[in-house]
């Protein structure tokens with residue numbers, strides 16, 4: 668593991684976004700001047716190029732214009748104002764995943780395309796719950812690939828938590844059914860379920876998730892309590908189309924964005940918040956077990972705007 672703290676890594680990642688923002692804000696640097704249309708154009712363009720998306724960029728521009736048009740502003744003031752507007756978009760969606768289900772266990776379905784960081788995120792999430800003294804169980808519901816089952820088992824061993832798995836090619840719904848029964852039996856607080864990420868076959872995935880839901884509902888009508896979509900920030904705007912699709916096939920209730928360390932595309936988090944308003948539970952800032960962190964909207968906004 669590198670000697671950097673998670674916050675350095677987070678700042679490092681968003682710093683690339685903020686560097687991109689700053690590069691594109693070069694017309695604004697210098698002394699104090701009146702906020703005019705040309706400057707607002709530069710800010711809007713810089714935000715779009717930083718992956719915040721056209722809608723969030725236009726909204727921030729409109730707010731700046733409304734509040735400060737024609738007033739003296741310097742670069743620092745402009746960055747502060749932009750940070751405030753970004754934070755205003757992010758604050759309402761910052762919601763940690765809480766274990767509140769009664770009866771237990773809280774069933775958390777985790778979905779996302781292969782390679783998004785889903786398996787690692789499940790392990791990190793389990794670890795976060797453990798740190799809060801919750802008992803956790805895993806279910807290897809991605810029976811489509813033996814590698815996925817194996818990978819999750821390795822994490823379960825490392826974390827010393829029980830895992831329920833079926834055979835490769837087996838029925839994910841039956842794995843989930845067994846897991847809920849077992850978790851209820853031993854009194855687990857949370858059950859985190861891995862699922863297949865086959866977006867290329869929407870109908871199959873939808874049928875599979877619908878069946879998991881049906882089976883879960885038979886044991887506990889409240890389950891699944893959470894359907895968490897894991898997104899890879901390095902995909903930039905493509906992450907948004909994944910939200911669109913998974914919302915439709917899986918009824919997503921919240922997001923975790925991974926790989927925010929080291930990408931210049933961290934602004935997509937703001938685009939996602941603005942467009943979908945789904946809760947952002949946490950962010951992934953590295954490959955180790957401690958690298959899933961609560962999402963601090965004010966800090967992220969300041970880093971994107973180049974202030975932190």
Ligand SMILES: Nc1nc2c(ncn2[C@@H]2O[C@H](COP(=O)(O)OP(=O)(O)OP(=O)(O)O)[C@@H](O)[C@H]2O)c(=O)[nH]1
Nearest residue numbers: 780781782783784785786787925926951952953954
């Ligand atoms: N830098 C960085 N890497 C991450 C992060 N989260 C996951 N990864 C890495 O991304 C790769 C894919 O992660 P997995 O957890 O295997 O992703 P998955 O979606 O389960 O992918 P498959 O198992 O291939 O379907 C691994 O090399 C992880 O270590 C993160 O927040 N930052």
